[in-house]
Amino acid sequence: QKEVEQNSGPLSVPEGAIASLNCTYSDRGSQSFFWYRQYSGKSPELIMFIYSNGDKEDGRFTAQLNKASQYVSLLIRDSQPSDSATYLCAATAAGGGNKLTFGTGTQLKVEL
Amino acid sequence: GAVVSQHPSRVICKSGTSVKIECRSLDFQATTMFWYRQFPKQSLMLMATSNEGSKATYEQGVEKDKFLINHASLTLSTLTVTSAHPEDSSFYICSAEQGASYGYTFGSGTRLTVV
Numbered sequence: 001q002k003e004v005e006q007n008s009g010p011l012s013v014p015e016g017a018i019a020s021l022n023c024t025y026s027d028r029g030s031q032s033f034f035w036y037r038q039y040s041g042k043s044p045e046l047i048m049f050i051y052s053n054g055d056k057e058d059g060r061f062t063a064q065l066n067k068a069s070q071y072v073s074l075l076i077r078d079s080q081p082s083d084s085a086t087y088l089c090a091a092t093a094a095g096g097g098n099k100l101t102f103g104t105g106t107q108l109k110v111e112l
Numbered sequence: 113g114a115v116v117s118q119h120p121s122r123v124i125c126k127s128g129t130s131v132k133i134e135c136r137s138l139d140f141q142a143t144t145m146f147w148y149r150q151f152p153k154q155s156l157m158l159m160a161t162s163n164e165g166s167k168a169t170y171e172q173g174v175e176k177d178k179f180l181i182n183h184a185s186l187t188l189s190t191l192t193v194t195s196a197h198p199e200d201s202s203f204y205i206c207s208a209e210q211g212a213s214y215g216y217t218f219g220s221g222t223r224l225t226v227v
Contacts, residue, residue, distance in 0.1 A: 034215055036218075042221070043118075043218040046215050046217065099158060100146070100158070100207075102155045102156045104154065104155040105155055
């Protein structure tokens with residue numbers, strides 16, 4: 001079982017719609033969770049991180065964490081073509097210090 | 113926000129030679145930096161954790177004698193790929209943690225091609 005799992009996609013949404021990206025993790029001891037955006041050929045950019053159960057909003061982005069279900073999600077409101085990228089979910093490893101474990105990423109395509 | 117500078121951004125080298133990649137935190141001190149490798153259409157795989165003033169901690173399956181890591185100061189870590197082979201061709205990315213409340217910032221990555 002992979003430690004951090006994501007659907008590889010592609011996930012296609014029309015411009016202006018809400019994109020919902022999901023991630024599950026296997027390590028119950030993971031404390032912090034991160035969402036990164038990666039454009040093709042570029043390095044990842046941090047979108048936001050979350051470590052408390054519930055929702056965290058930043059502009060058009062909302063991260064949701066449910067530790068009981070071991071589930072993290074990222075909502076992108078008013079999706080734009082420039083949001084088209086691969087979104088990587090990452091979690092810190094329990095007992096592993098501050099290392100991050102990444103999922104394989106979900107490719108998002110925002111269509112005009 | 114935190115900036116991590118990585119260079120070179122792209123390097124082509126001959127098989128058997130060594131390549132050094134530098135990673136610098138520009139506006140903060142990083143006692144810990146991380147080195148990742150990413151093959152096409154795959155996720156980031158952690159290679160090693162670089163600790164200032166001490167030896168790096170390598171992930172299982174990563175050859176420490178082939179991938180030399182030196183964390184010489186609180187703002188600089190280097191990765192040297194020794195005796196490079198075509199299968200080492202990949203996208204190498206470093207990251208640094210600014211603090212628990214700020215997350216991890218990535219460098220711009222180095223595209224290594226071994227011919």
